[in-house]
Amino acid sequence: MADAQTTSTDAPPDSHIDHAASLRYWNSVAANSKTMLGMLGSYPWYTRIDLRGSKIFLSKVRRMIPNCPTEGKLRLGVDCGAGVGRVTEGLLSQVCETVDAVEPVEKFLEVIRQSELKRTGVVGDIYPVGLEGWVPEKQYDLIWTQFCVGHLTDVQLREYFVRCREALSDTGVLVVKENQSTDPFGLDMFDEEDSSVTRTDEKLRLLFKEAGLGVVASELQLGFPKNFRLLPVRFYALRPLT
């Protein structure tokens, strides 16, 4: 949920991404599972609005996918760029029987490993790796990717989307929920603080298409107070193009 800044240079914004710098940044952030402050900047109320919006969006999407069960839990989900498991705890564990997690920062993973959800077996396999290095070994009903694709270059992100497409079950869906660029010239914005890019809606849709994914549904997350001037947040529900 960073307030991204544009770096004025001719090089493409994603060429500035430095994975080591991102990991240094996230390792400097407190791994606090109670308040999630480290994950979402300085606004603890943000997560309530965010998770409520995600629940509503996901129920809508399940009704739009032919043969997707609209009631009851999905079999297997995965929280990609999971952080301390905020989305797993507040959403995915309520809609999936088992939730795997992918996250490169060890101290965040440790919070997930020590959680009640891990002890009770709701959290399944944990992959200590960035999305650029994650090769799914299972078929997932739900792949949730939120507030982390900015750490991948365009090429890495396209390849990640291809791997996700191949890892979806027959009725599986990939959900991407991300901040959206507000650059006045319609460019992606590089943020030096965590070495990430915030992409435009157009760029993400191009990458989805190139990866063979179709947009089943897309909407803005509503309900954030306007006076905080946060970046707009958009959901995308994606399925393989036929």
Ligand SMILES: C[S@@+](CC[C@H](N)C(=O)[O-])C[C@H]1O[C@@H](n2cnc3c(N)ncnc32)[C@H](O)[C@@H]1O
């Ligand atoms: C803003 S937090 C979001 C965490 C979680 N998705 C949420 O919404 O609460 C960004 C997360 O991306 C992770 N991250 C950094 N580099 C990454 C990469 N290359 N692949 C996947 N996740 C990465 C960070 O460690 C951090 O946990």
